Amino acid sequence: MKTLKIPEATIIRLSVYSRFLAQAERRGIITISSGEIAGGVGVSSAQVRKDLAYFGEFGTRGVGYNVAELYHHIMKILGLTTEWSVVIVGAGKLGSALAMYGGFRDRGFRIRAIFDNDPAKIGEKLEDLEIQTTENLESVLAKSPAEIGVITVPADVAQEVSDKLVAAGIKAILNFAPQVLSVPEDIVFRNVDLSVNLEILTFNLGLPRR
Amino acid sequence: MKTLKIPEATIIRLSVYSRFLAQAERRGIITISSGEIAGGVGVSSAQVRKDLAYFGEFGTRGVGYNVAELYHHIMKILGLTTEWSVVIVGAGKLGSALAMYGGFRDRGFRIRAIFDNDPAKIGEKLEDLEIQTTENLESVLAKSPAEIGVITVPADVAQEVSDKLVAAGIKAILNFAPQVLSVPEDIVFRNVDLSVNLEILTFNLGLPRR
DNA sequence: GACTGTGAAGCCATTCACAGCT
């Protein structure tokens, strides 16, 4: 079982499994089978076992998996046993919401700073986070490095912001701007396009026979 | 070219192509080749042609595609030549941000109502949208139907909200709650998990050799 | 000569089915 080439779909499912296992643990369940996990999250049991097999052997034949143990293994695989520092660029509606979104904090992500280039917004407080000018980006990151940068600026300045984040030494970027960005090979990069999600719905609504 | 079984990845790319074509049209470009589209959005030219081939023949051999025409075809395929009515349930940070997110309006999505069950929030205004109690959900949708419901409530009430939306006659649901939901077969359904996106980054940050 | 449309080949992910433990 080589560590090479793990499908992204597997990673997404691992994240779902981890939440299901957390729930199960809270309910006091000690042992769980691949079939029970599968039923709980809506995939096949073979899929669950294959996904886990990429990373090792975590179960006991004839018995199943220890819930707490498997949970911890998965969190470790996902890199969630340590805290991650995140900065957000773009303090519009979306950026501000993400800055205070509890779902990130719950999984160990710490929002360290939020930047914007609108002078009217500088100094504004989002809970205990103060919106700073984008000009400070490099100096702030030099003083307190962050691994992850989130881009929530309009499409036309997204590439510029991305370049700034890279120059400031960020290691990974999550881009919410509906804009194709080019980043160096060694930067971990991912696009999230909220509109696309609605568009997949409307495409399917247009399909015949449902 | 049967209409059957179009890969979801194709739909996502069509959405990206459409934005690229809109940009091209604004720049006054009349004709474009699959290779130029491919270069602009970071896929192969064969991929672009295959994606389009699912839906018909839009190009001219030896020439390429007419930008305006292809753009319109794709928007039609995606179901974006009509307006869609959207309601949001959950007026927390994320729900409020989505309610006012310009990226949706730009693509023809109209947010018609936003609901919450926190009495403190009822009556609050988000621009020209007033937060309503979730109890009104069914009556509001009865009076002015909407096709799409967006769920941005905490995980533990997401299933309940989903059931309410279904009962109120919604046709499609976009779920932002980190919770596996069960919905009837005939409802178009899609999950968006913002945390998962960060977790894919941290998984990749943990990988050796980069 | 340039570029589309598409069958065939290649590649990757999922499902099947069963050997191997407990």
Added chain:
DNA sequence: AGCTGTGAATGGCTTCACAGTC
């Protein structure tokens, strides 16, 4: 007997390569 781990079979998406058209 029950359930994991996994090679083999299947199915689906992407890439290749070229015939067809302008």
